[in-house]
Amino acid sequence: MTEPMFDVVVVGAGPAGCAAALEAARAGRSVALVERGPYPGAKNVYGGVVYGRVLDELVPRWWELMPVQRWVTRRSTMLMTGTQALTVDFRTEDWGRPPYNGATAFRADLDGWLASLAQDAGAVLVPSTVATGLLRDARGRVTGVSTDRPDGDLTAGVVIACDGVNSFLAKEAGLFRPEPGGRHLTLGVKETLALPRETIEERFALTGRDGLDLEILGCTRGIPGGGFLYTNLDSVSIGVVLGLPGLASAKVRPEELLTDLKAHPAIAPLVRGGRLTEYAAHLIPEGGYDSMPELVGDGILVAGDAAAMCLAAGIWLEGVNFALGAGMYAGRAAAAAVASGDTSATGLAGYRRLLEDSFVLADHRKLRRAPGLVFSERVQRQYPGLVCDVVQGMFQVDNPRPKPGLRRLLTRAARDRRVRLRHLLSDTLTGLRSFG
Structure with missing residues (x-):
């Protein structure tokens, strides 16, 4: 039997993939981190709030190193109609000092930083590479991935699929249940509007690196979803998140709803004069616990958006922290399985136990009814x-x-x-x- 090229192959250099590669490499395993873009973060358009406390286990004093735009010290929730708006606004100085609570960040910066940590630990970054399928042995166990690289496949003891929403690898492994019509998917559309730093601080009553996270309900013409506005250093990110079935039946373009939001009397003064620097769209898995795939198979683990680990529970809108936690535990479980010589589903079952004992699945299970209510x-x-x-x-x-x-x-x-x-x-x- 030919020895695999790597102990672990991680597909996708987002937060989940980078955390998995970092943890497995630190455990002494040989790791390949496969990224389809030319560099980590090249294809990520997220610009929102990152909750970093999960990094306490991975990066001591991470807040001194992580590339952030602003520390969120003000959290607001707005209910609106066409002519009304009610905002519940909370701010605290506690969130403006270590170890902080949340931060606005750009994924291009965040992913690059996380990937560099994995590389420093010994992981090999394989950019501009698409994992086109799974490799299997005679018993059907996953043994690596085929790629579009001229030099061919990457074999491994364990594959960790962190390849994003609608994970091709998880589907090929038979871990996803059939999901008709994108019932648990939403489409997020976002604009980044450049504004002078002093203008942002004046309009949003901020000083220094303080930032605002504003979540909005009632801005989508009744299509299940909501809106958001986040402050960066010298720009704001504004957008809407829309349930795919409702968007399809409404026969409206998402950018129309974003235009409506920017023109609302409660929002227009906040974004006036903003210069559009980016427009982006991205699918988001918001079905919660009940929409998750099987997380463990023979030779394969699934984490992050690929495992539908996005918490959309109205007052809690989180994703990157769950991806980081799941990736960390996936890397830990994969390293242990390789060390034991058993990379079957049984040998990898420790991943599920780690998730169950942590916030990753505990929070999702506790809030499993929330997406149905919110939407x-x-x-x-x-x-x-x-x-x-x-x-x-x-x-x-x-x-x-x-x-x-x-x-x-x-x-x-x-x-x-x-x-x-x-x-x-x-x-x-x-x-x-x-x-x-």
Whole structure:
């Protein structure tokens, strides 16, 4: 039997792949990190919030090294209709000092930094290379990947698939359940608008490296999804995330919805004068725990977006941290399996146990009902207007009429927005069970 070229081949040099390669290389394994772009981050268009505390296990004092734009010290959630907007705004000085909470970052910078850590640990970066399929032995166990390189295939004891949403390798391995019509996929579209640093700090009430993460509900014409606005050093990232089935049935272009968002009275003053420097679109797996594939097969592990590890739970919108955690545990499990001489699904089962014992699967399991609630018809179409109407009624002064009281305002808003109070109560209870 021919010895494999590498102990571990990791496909995809995003956060999951880089963390996997770093952990496996540090364990003394020979590692190839395969990236289809000319360099890590070349094909990643993400510009959002990265929660870095998972790096405590990988990179001591990571906050001194990680390339960030701003540290998020202000977290806002906005509900809007065409003419209204209600914002819950939270800020804290605690998030503006080590070990920080979240940061805005560009993936081109972040992925390059993470890949350099893996290379420093001994991993071999293989750029401009597409993994075109899986190699298998006579028993069907995965033994590497075929590539589009002139010098051919890469053989390995374990393949870690971190090749992104709709993972081709996970599907070929038979780990994905058939998913009709992209039911658990969303399309994110984003613009990066350049603004002077002093303008950003004045408009968003920020100083130094402080930053804002603004999440928006009610800006997608009822299509399941939402909007976002993040501050970078001298630009803002603004966009919408849209459920694919709803977008297809609405017969509207995503850039139209983004244009609507930028023109909204609550948003237009924040982005006025911004110069477009980038437009990007990307598929996102937002089905949560119940949409995940099998994570372990004979000779193969799946992590990151390839494993649908994106948490879309309304008040929690996270992905990179789950990718980093899953990649770290995948690299750890792969190294242990190679060392034991058993890279079958049984030998790799430690990966699942590591995930179960960590936030990666614990959070997804706890919040498994949340995507269904957040993307439901009532939450998307009716509740933003209901809440805005109630708040408008509370603050509106109609003297000489007496104040109507909260119960009357709620009843009137529910009638006007065609919300049945029993449905509101039911969804409230579901929310308490999901987030409690």
